[in-house]
Amino acid sequence: MPVAKGSTIDPDRTRAAILDAATPVLYERGLDGIGVAELCARLGISKETLYRHFGTKDGLVRAVLEARSDRVTRSLAEAVAAAGPEPADQLAAVFAVFQQTYDEPRFRGCAMLNAAAQHHVEPVRALTARHLDRYLDTLTGIAERAGAADPRLLGRQLLMLVEGATVVATHHGPADAGDHALRAALTLLAAAS
Amino acid sequence: MPVAKGSTIDPDRTRAAILDAATPVLYERGLDGIGVAELCARLGISKETLYRHFGTKDGLVRAVLEARSDRVTRSLAEAVAAAGPEPADQLAAVFAVFQQTYDEPRFRGCAMLNAAAQHHVEPVRALTARHLDRYLDTLTGIAERAGAADPRLLGRQLLMLVEGATVVATHHGPADAGDHALRAALTLLAAAS
DNA sequence: GCGAGATCGTACCGATCGGTTCGATCCGCG
DNA sequence: CGCGGATCGAACCGATCGGTACGATCTCGC
Numbered sequence: 001m002p003v004a005k006g007s008t009i010d011p012d013r014t015r016a017a018i019l020d021a022a023t024p025v026l027y028e029r030g031l032d033g034i035g036v037a038e039l040c041a042r043l044g045i046s047k048e049t050l051y052r053h054f055g056t057k058d059g060l061v062r063a064v065l066e067a068r069s070d071r072v073t074r075s076l077a078e079a080v081a082a083a084g085p086e087p088a089d090q091l092a093a094v095f096a097v098f099q100q101t102y103d104e105p106r107f108r109g110c111a112m113l114n115a116a117a118q119h120h121v122e123p124v125r126a127l128t129a130r131h132l133d134r135y136l137d138t139l140t141g142i143a144e145r146a147g148a149a150d151p152r153l154l155g156r157q158l159l160m161l162v163e164g165a166t167v168v169a170t171h172h173g174p175a176d177a178g179d180h181a182l183r184a185a186l187t188l189l190a191a192a193s
Numbered sequence: 194m195p196v197a198k199g200s201t202i203d204p205d206r207t208r209a210a211i212l213d214a215a216t217p218v219l220y221e222r223g224l225d226g227i228g229v230a231e232l233c234a235r236l237g238i239s240k241e242t243l244y245r246h247f248g249t250k251d252g253l254v255r256a257v258l259e260a261r262s263d264r265v266t267r268s269l270a271e272a273v274a275a276a277g278p279e280p281a282d283q284l285a286a287v288f289a290v291f292q293q294t295y296d297e298p299r300f301r302g303c304a305m306l307n308a309a310a311q312h313h314v315e316p317v318r319a320l321t322a323r324h325l326d327r328y329l330d331t332l333t334g335i336a337e338r339a340g341a342a343d344p345r346l347l348g349r350q351l352l353m354l355v356e357g358a359t360v361v362a363t364h365h366g367p368a369d370a371g372d373h374a375l376r377a378a379l380t381l382l383a384a385a386s
Numbered sequence: 387g388c389g390a391g392a393t394c395g396t397a398c399c400g401a402t403c404g405g406t407t408c409g410a411t412c413c414g415c416g
Numbered sequence: 417c418g419c420g421g422a423t424c425g426a427a428c429c430g431a432t433c434g435g436t437a438c439g440a441t442c443t444c445g446c
Contacts, residue, residue, distance in 0.1 A: 030311070035403060036405075046425060048408095049422075051406080056405085109309075113360065113364075114310040117223075117307040117310035118310055160354055164356040164358075168349065171306075171309065171318075180353070184353065190384075230432085240394095240436090244435070390446105394439105395438105395440085395441100396439100399436075400433100401434090403432065404432100407426105407429095408427085411425100412422085413423095414419105414421095415418105416418090
């Protein structure tokens with residue numbers, strides 16, 4: 001997946017193209033599982049180009065993770081918004097989004113969690129924490145709309161189900177992970193109001 | 194934490210001592226976050242000794258993870274056994290064990306999940322999968338004793354709560370993670386019979 | 387006390403790491 | 417056309433990687 005070659009020389013566009021192309025490679029190989037040289041070769045760019053745009057391999061990594069977190073968060077919010085006003089439907093939408101990612105042939109677990117487990121530099125861990133906070137916001141919002149007695153508690157429990165479903169899907173097979181987690185989530189929802 | 198120096202020259206004992214000493218270092222620094230040279234310096238052994246006992250850095254890693262999985266699984270089984278016959282009490286024991294690890298000052302997430310996220314060699318991922326299977330066995334056993342309509346489903350949902358609690362404790366703070374997960378687990382338990 | 391084997395410390399190996407530099411090329415703008 | 421900046425490709429840097437080799441030292445069993 002080389003960066004488009006004949007494209008107009010436009011720094012912003014080049015940067016975005018590098019980001020897009022680097023994302024799946026870093027995800028599949030692991031942040032430290034591929035060197036800058038091989039990475040650039042795969043992207044079809046020179047090392048100098050990469051370093052001018054991102055300064056550091058870490059800079060690229062952070063940019064990739066930030067973009068990924070933004071994209072996932074946005075798609076989750078859209079799915080919830082499209083699910084209508086019923087909290088149960090919104091939960092179903094959430095887990096459907098996740099099941100979709102579990103079923104991707106190249107699924108290798110949550111990119112943010114993997115990154116935090118690999119890369120021990122603080123800024124990356126902070127990105128992961130922020131990512132979970134975003135999930136928590138979404139889930140707590142559903143809990144509030146459901147009239148839960150303790151929406152923050154329920155939100156955190158739902159977050160546990162989401163993350164647990166991802167872990168189980170990663171290491172124990174993706175089949176029905178989203179559905180099983182959803183059923184548990186609906187049970188919690190029903191019991192919390 | 195150097196390996197005991199004046200100890201009798203006993204290969205088996207040396208091997209075990211290396212294993213014990215290497216475990217926390219590899220956990221804190223990450224499997225690939227520390228080189229063999231620095232690792233040996235920390236353990237107070239020479240590289241030749243390490244390579245004679247484990248053949249490869251990967252060999253050491255596998256041995257460390259295997260021992261850790263065995264130890265954790267055993268302590269979990271003991272806690273469940275000591276909790277008496279009530280499934281609810283057994284669940285409480287399970288999450289109490291996990292909360293104890295969350296509260297350790299050096300807690301950095303589940304060692305097996307971290308390993309799988311870092312080290313993409315197949316054998317390590319297999320160890321992680323086996324580790325989750327052991328958890329699943331324990332939890333499914335509790336679900337069966339509770340008379341759940343679908344104990345395998347409930348077992349998997351409990352596994353999601355356990356792993357989700359670990360993830361949340363890792364990235365969102367350990368406070369009450371075990372307790373919140375336990376309350377969710379008890380709700381599922383009550384609804385499943 | 388002697389030999390076998392475990393261990394140490396250190397030097398060394400080729401490979402790869404992240405990052406820099408430089409000359410050549412190519413493109414868009416004036 | 418010509419200039420400036422983006423890009424390339426390749427060489428290069430010091431550091432570190434996992435792993436090996438070797439001579440010296442130590443401890444045990446005989």
